[in-house]
Amino acid sequence: MPSVARIWRRSIQARVVTSTIVLSALVVALTGWALLRDVASGLAEDRSTAAISEARSGFDYAQTQLDASVETEPTTQSQTLTQMVDSLTRSRGAQRTYELVLEGPLVTADGEVPIRSSAAIAAGSLPADLTDAVRSGPGTFWRYSDLGLLGGSDAEPSVVVGSQLRAPDSGDTYALFYLFSLEDQQETLDLVRRALLLGGLAMVLMVGGVAWLVSRQVLDPVRLARRIAERYASGNLEQRMHVSGEDDIARLSTSFNQMAASLQSQIRRLENLSRLQQRFVSDVSHELRTPLTTVQMASEVLYSSREQFDPQTARSAELLKRELDRFEALLSDLLDLSRFDAGAAQLELDTIDFSQVARLAAEDALVAREGITVRLLGVEEPAIVEADIRRIDRIVRNLMANAAKYSGSDVIEIEVAQNAESASIAVRDFGVGLSGDENLRVFDRFWRADPARTQGGTGLGLAISREDAALHGGTLQAWGRPGEGSEFILTIPKPQGSAKNPPLASVYA
Amino acid sequence: MSYRRTKRDRVLVVDDDASLAEMLTIVLEGEGLTAAVCRSGDRVMAAFTQFKPDVVLLDLMLPGLDGMSVCRQIRATSAVPIIMLTAKSDTPDVVAGLEAGADDYITKPFKNTELVARIRARLRRSDQLAEPLEFGDIVLDPAGHTVTRKGEPLELTPLEFDLLACLLGDPSQVFTRETLLQKVWGYHHPGDTKLVNVHMTRLRSKIEDDAENPEIIRTVRGVGYQAITPVP
Known part of the structure; x- marks a missing residue:
């Protein structure tokens, strides 16, 4: 992990590519989500409109059947109802896209509501609020629900449309529900989702690739500049950047080269000065030392024979010698200092x-x-x-x-x-x-x-x-x-x- | 002091500065030496052959031919002691002069006593050895100041002879550079190790088969030099 942190810290390219990928993934995800939601609601709306109109015609047919039936005997009535459900289901033959559930008569002595259905519908497949609405009065109601078939695998999304039917003779009320499967719509939706996911992923990757290419285009000259600057700093003053074109990179290179040339000339000038200074020190050293040697030797000769002189001359010889020694010490110290100042002092370790x-x-x-x-x-x-x-x-x-x-x-x-x-x-x-x-x-x-x-x-x-x-x-x-x-x-x-x-x-x- | 002389020792002063040369002559004559002056580098060899000096005092900065070249010229024909006079105590010049064959150097300005002491030290033959010394395949003869290795005579300057005699004289001892300065150069000059280093290099190049892997004198790192006792 430290190496990842290190790459993050050291590489602008890594940061640019990563943040581009993250941001474009966010944008793609947001767009995809909105798109998917629109498609889903559109599909469901289309299906439910069709379902409601189909269910309405069914309800009308069922009511007609009930009106025509004069039977009041519960057993025959039951048969009639079963036939009605069968005929409603059969009317579409193989292309039937719905299941039927008939509840009723809704009011019975023992409170049990008999249920007939065209398929094995799992209990609770009908939304409770829809059942309540239908039972409470006339009118057509609908809801989205999950239809669970008995023995079937999973609950499928579906549209449930319900209406109350009334048998004119007995005054019994029935609730008839149409259950339309939304499986096709769901499949379409799944397809769209898969396409969006793959497309989005591909897009994010491509955007990342583009970011990598673009950042490389910008960073390569910067890295080159860095390498050249490093070589320059380590003393290779002849290093210059290659200038091509007139873009920002070219201008950077030009400025860098100008800076390098100006630094180089300054350094050369200082080096020259320092060399001149050292030469001067060395020359002064030689030029002063030779006459000083002669004078000192002469003063020593005078000093050693001072006893033969008169007192004033003898004292003069003494002073001459003493001050020449001091002069020599001063000269040697000054030369040492100027050697330090010129950076020419060397250690013998x-x-x-x-x-x-x-x-x-x-x-x-x-x-x-x-x-x-x-x-x-x-x-x-x-x-x-x-x-x-x-x-x-x-x-x-x-x-x-x-x-x-x-x-x-x-x-x-x-x-x-x-x-x-x-x-x-x-x-x-x-x-x-x-x-x-x-x-x-x-x-x-x-x-x-x-x-x-x-x-x-x-x-x-x-x-x-x-x-x-x-x-x-x-x-x-x-x-x-x-x-x-x-x-x-x-x-x-x-x-x-x-x-x-x-x-x-x-x-x- | 073991060297007996019948006449005054002769010093050849090579210096282009007229006043200094004359002053040097005055001081040397005052010390009982005979001095001659040569003012130009390209006339040194003529003066040298004619005057036959016992010591040469050589200024490094000379017109005509520079001091280093003069030094090399003299060394090509003679082992006479050479003392450089230099205004520059900076290492490179001094080392270059020593490598060119000078025995010693003295930095301007100097005291008369110091100058005379150095000259006398070069004139005086050391008495390191009384008897001829055999050391492995090397034979030193103090009487004739000759050295042979495997019977071949080696061309050593008196200083190099003294240096070798000093080391081989006591193979049990490690000689520090300070000790060698005192014993061979005859004065104490603390830390002036380049004098010893340069001459040791020259000596090795003459006596060793391979100066990188010495068989006669070894360097004791951080201490000094010691003769390697030969395996009998």
């Missing part, structure tokens, strides 16, 4: 252990120089991820350097944790902390917590670290409280995992 990374980072010379104690947590178990070791190392050292240089904390805590989806490294300090929205702004380029303190660093470290994390499909987030400390958590997804549910929650969250 390797299997790495976060615990190992944390242990190595804890031995960083910088931390030792600043006289900071490093606490390691959760590094007993290896936490393995697929990552670019140089980028991860850069992030962790960056976080360590930040904590060491700016927090004023004398303890740094590094915690490693993992779950099935990802692994995290947290770097915590217990220094000045972060206030307000600083936990978001620390990742801004060139942002500094204290604008007055510009010494060292490029102001790009955290921005790059966050890009490095994002390149791995991971996250780098910051938390903090003023005066208590701050915490940075790097989360990198494991293969086929995601960084959505980090194994570590911030102590400040």
Whole structure:
């Protein structure tokens, strides 16, 4: 059953064909029913009109017979009546289409009403209200009824016509009923019903077929368009629809092609821009690096022989060297960022252990120089991820350097944790902390917590670290409280995992 | 350090930037090395034959003939250590240079001390082996720096010789890439695994019958490399 529901959901054609069949079946059934009803009532009316006139002539003949009969003796009277019924039945010979029932005399001493009939009529074949009407007074009455013959199989539809007869001598009253079978009419009706049913069924099927053909005619181009759009979406930008004629489908194809061409040119333009950007970055890189190398080498030569200079020149050599180092760091950071912006940054994935990374980072010379104690947590178990070791190392050292240089904390805590989806490294300090929205702004380029303190660093470290994390499909987030400390958590997804549910929650969250 | 030298080591600087080339010369001369400069790619081979350097410092971006081609030209005739100077630390360039036959690379800008350390590391012959080593059908002779397999001499660069000597010297140990960087290249540069990977590929292509199914050095996935102890 789910497959039926699926077809219903996915196929317009199935829905169109099904609803067409259902609706046309309803219409056909309604029309058929109305038609059948008209035919049935027409047939019955014709038959009953004929039946009533035939019965009337019968009643007249019977009354004449009764008038002529002068017998009052019940036994002979009975014979007369039987003969009368026989003669009435016989008068039509083989073509007789009716049965006769004679009741009477209607008033007898014992209340029993003798019944004579031309055939074995089942009791109750005569409708009770008709019998009552006939008995109550003169006149001709008729009803439709079901005639049941004794020993016969089923009740047949019939028209019953009845009238009262009066014997002038005895004053006895009789009720004479003509029963006309409607079997022929019923057969005709059955025939018509069968024809209507078959015709209707055939029509519904044909309408369904037509609906299928028509919907296919409309849907085929739509399906083609879908396939082409899918191919286009999967990167085959040369895909176009075939345009033929001037109908709606052709116009759809034309519009689709225009859209595709416009998208393609936009994509090409952006690709070109990105390529140009990458080329530019690469060129700038080369062009700047070569003179910078020369200048740096020269400054180092000067710096190493500064003891032979007079104090001002010696200090100049020192400043030259220090600021060149900073310039180099800035250039390299800017180039890294522009590589991220151009989408040209590439990962060199390797299997790495976060615990190992944390242990190595804890031995960083910088931390030792600043006289900071490093606490390691959760590094007993290896936490393995697929990552670019140089980028991860850069992030962790960056976080360590930040904590060491700016927090004023004398303890740094590094915690490693993992779950099935990802692994995290947290770097915590217990220094000045972060206030307000600083936990978001620390990742801004060139942002500094204290604008007055510009010494060292490029102001790009955290921005790059966050890009490095994002390149791995991971996250780098910051938390903090003023005066208590701050915490940075790097989360990198494991293969086929995601960084959505980090194994570590911030102590400040 | 086991390599005894009677004269100053000679460095051929191949760089088209006049200032940088001159600066390099100043620094190298200051370190007690003899330096010569070649400014164009297509004149390198002439300068090389004439100067007979012990190390070549090669800029990848050169007029005339590009660095990769120069590298290949030198390698075709000599096993002299080549250190690339590159402004691009991007992987493809570096890997291409290493595949062309360079032993090491250094990214601009660099510190003088770093440059000198790399050059000295290439000049210094490793003392991995004191005695000739027989390993299956491979024979390493540290005195002549020659390697033979099944009696056939193999053309290995000094770096490849050191790499092989390091691995075969202790078949019980799995060498991580970090360890190999330290022992063979002589410096610690975390995560720079492509240096090891590229040279291991080159070494295998020279010593293995089928580099896809190595019989001498196997890769220990996720760890590093290990010599396969031959079945006696």
